Amino acid sequence: MDESCCCQRHKQRSEEEIRNLTTRLNRIGGQVAGIRKMIEEDRYCVDVLMQVSAVQAALNAFNKELLSSHIHSCVVDDIRAGKDEAVDELCDLLKKTMK
Amino acid sequence: MDESCCCQRHKQRSEEEIRNLTTRLNRIGGQVAGIRKMIEEDRYCVDVLMQVSAVQAALNAFNKELLSSHIHSCVVDDIRAGKDEAVDELCDLLKKTMK
Amino acid sequence: MDESCCCQRHKQRSEEEIRNLTTRLNRIGGQVAGIRKMIEEDRYCVDVLMQVSAVQAALNAFNKELLSSHIHSCVVDDIRAGKDEAVDELCDLLKKTMK
Amino acid sequence: MDESCCCQRHKQRSEEEIRNLTTRLNRIGGQVAGIRKMIEEDRYCVDVLMQVSAVQAALNAFNKELLSSHIHSCVVDDIRAGKDEAVDELCDLLKKTMK
Numbered sequence: 001m002d003e004s005c006c007c008q009r010h011k012q013r014s015e016e017e018i019r020n021l022t023t024r025l026n027r028i029g030g031q032v033a034g035i036r037k038m039i040e041e042d043r044y045c046v047d048v049l050m051q052v053s054a055v056q057a058a059l060n061a062f063n064k065e066l067l068s069s070h071i072h073s074c075v076v077d078d079i080r081a082g083k084d085e086a087v088d089e090l091c092d093l094l095k096k097t098m099k
Numbered sequence: 100m101d102e103s104c105c106c107q108r109h110k111q112r113s114e115e116e117i118r119n120l121t122t123r124l125n126r127i128g129g130q131v132a133g134i135r136k137m138i139e140e141d142r143y144c145v146d147v148l149m150q151v152s153a154v155q156a157a158l159n160a161f162n163k164e165l166l167s168s169h170i171h172s173c174v175v176d177d178i179r180a181g182k183d184e185a186v187d188e189l190c191d192l193l194k195k196t197m198k
Numbered sequence: 199m200d201e202s203c204c205c206q207r208h209k210q211r212s213e214e215e216i217r218n219l220t221t222r223l224n225r226i227g228g229q230v231a232g233i234r235k236m237i238e239e240d241r242y243c244v245d246v247l248m249q250v251s252a253v254q255a256a257l258n259a260f261n262k263e264l265l266s267s268h269i270h271s272c273v274v275d276d277i278r279a280g281k282d283e284a285v286d287e288l289c290d291l292l293k294k295t296m297k
Numbered sequence: 298m299d300e301s302c303c304c305q306r307h308k309q310r311s312e313e314e315i316r317n318l319t320t321r322l323n324r325i326g327g328q329v330a331g332i333r334k335m336i337e338e339d340r341y342c343v344d345v346l347m348q349v350s351a352v353q354a355a356l357n358a359f360n361k362e363l364l365s366s367h368i369h370s371c372v373v374d375d376i377r378a379g380k381d382e383a384v385d386e387l388c389d390l391l392k393k394t395m396k
Contacts, residue, residue: 009143018138025135029128036124039117044108045169046192052162053196056155063151064296068289070144076285079277087274091266093145097152098262099198099297099396163395167388175384178376186373190365197361198297198396207341216336223333227326234322237315242306243367244390250360251394254353261349268342291343295350297396 011074024062031055063097110173123161130154162196209272222260229253261295308371321359328352360394 013021032055038048071090078086112120131154137147170189177185211219230253236246269288276284310318329352335345368387375383 009146010141011143012141013138021138022135025131025138029131029135032124032128032131036121036128039112039120039124042109042111044110045165045173046188047108049162049165049169049192049196052158052165056158056162059151059155059158060297063148063155064293066144066148066151067292070148071289072285074144076277076282079274084274087270089145091269093148094265094292095262097148099258159396163392166391170388171384175376175381178373183373186369190368193364193391194361198357207344208339209341210339211336219336220333223329223336227329227333230322230326230329234319234326237310237318237322240307240309242308243363243371244386245306247360247363247367247390247394250356250363254356254360257349257353257356261346261353264342264346264349268346272342287343291346295346 011070013069017069021062021066024058024065028055028058028062031058067093110169112168116168120161120165123157123164127154127157127161130157209268211267215267219260219264222256222263226253226256226260229256308367310366314366318359318363321355321362325352325355325359328355364390 031051035048035051035055038051075086075090078084130150134147134150134154137150174185174189177183229249233246233249233253236249273284273288276282328348332345332348332352335348372383372387375381
C-alpha cells in the first residue's frame with residue numbers, strides 16, 4: 001500500500017506543491033530555450049552570460065525549496081520512525097551538492 | 100556592415116561553436132524536462148535533487164565555455180583596439196556571476 | 199545542568215571533535231597568513247588567487263563537517279524531543295549559506 | 298631589473314593596494330581565530346556556521362577584488378604586449394576557481 005513512502009523512493013506531494021515545482025521548472029525550461037535562441041541570433045556573450053546566471057539563480061531557488069520540503073517531510077518522518085539512515089543520506093546529499 | 104561586432108552587442112560565432120553551444124543547451128533543456136517528469140511521477144526528493152545538481156554542473160560547464168570564448172575573442176579584440184571598457188565590463192560580469 | 203544543550207545555544211563536543219575542528223581552523227588561519235605574506239612579497243596575482251581558492255576549499259570542507267555533525271546530533275535530538283523548530287532553523291541556515 | 302614583472306611571477310602593487318589587501322586578510326584571519334574560540338567555548342553549531350559563512354563571503358570579496366586588479370593590470374598589459382598566454386592563464390584560473 002505504501003507505494004509512495006520515502007523508503008521506496010517515492011514521495012507523495014500535494015497538488016499545490018507539484019503545481020508550484022512544475023511551474024518553476026517550466027519557467028527554467030523556457031529560460032534555457034531563450035538562451036539557445038540568443039546563441040542562434042548571435043547575441044553578445046555578456047548578455048547570454050547574464051541569462052545563464054539568471055537560470056542558475058532560478059535552479060538554486062528550486063533546489064532550496066525542494067530540499068526544505070524534503071527535510072520537513074521525509075527526513076523528519078524517518079527520524080521519528082527510527083530510520084536514522086535518512087540522516088546519513090541527507091548529509092551525503094549536502095556534501096555532494098553544496099559548493 | 101559591422102552588424103555583428105561586440106560593440107553592437109552581437110557576436111559572430113563559428114558554425115561549430117554554435118552547434119556545440121546549442122547541443123549543450125538542448126541537453127540541459129532535456130534534463131530540466133526530465134526533472135519535471137520526476138516531479139509528476141512522485142519521485143523521491145533525493146533523486147530529484149541529484150538531478151538538479153547535474154543540471155547545475157552542466158550549466159556551470161556551459162558558462163565557463165562561453166566565458167572562455169568571450170575572453171579569447173571579444174575581450175582580447177577590444178583591448179587590442181583600445182576599447183578598455185571591455186575590461187570593466189568583464190570584471191563587472193565576474194563580480195555579478197561568481198559565487 | 200543542561201548548560202550545553204542546543205536550546206541554550208551551546209553544544210558539548212567530544213575532545214576529539216574539538217581537536218579535529220581546531221586543527222582545521224589553525225591550518226586555515228595559517229593559510230590566510232601565508233596569503234598575506236605573498237601580498238607583502240609582491241607575489242604574482244594568479245599564485246595568490248590559487249591560494250585563496252585552496253582556503254575556500256578548506257573552509258567548505260570545515261563547513262560540511264560541522265554541518266554534518268550538527269544534523270547528526272542537535273537536529274536529530276531536537277526532532278526526537280519534539281522540538282520541531284530545529285527543522286526550520288536548519289532550513290533557514292541552508293537557505294542563507296548554500297550558494 | 299625587471300624583477301617584479303608578471304612573467305617572473307611577481308607583481309608590483311601600490312602601497313594603497315597592499316594596505317587594502319592586507320587589512321582585509323587581517324580581518325579574515327581574525328574571523329577565523331574567532332571561530333576557533335567559538336569551538337573552544339562549546340558554542341552552538343548554527344552560530345559557528347553563520348560565522349563560517351561570513352568568512353566565506355569575505356574571502357569571496359577578497360578574491361573578486363584581486364581578480365579585478367589582476368585583469369586590469371597584468372592581463373591587459375600582457376595582451377597589449379602580445380603575450381597571449383595571459384589569456385589562457387586567466388581562463389584556466391577561472392575554470393579552476395569558479396563554482
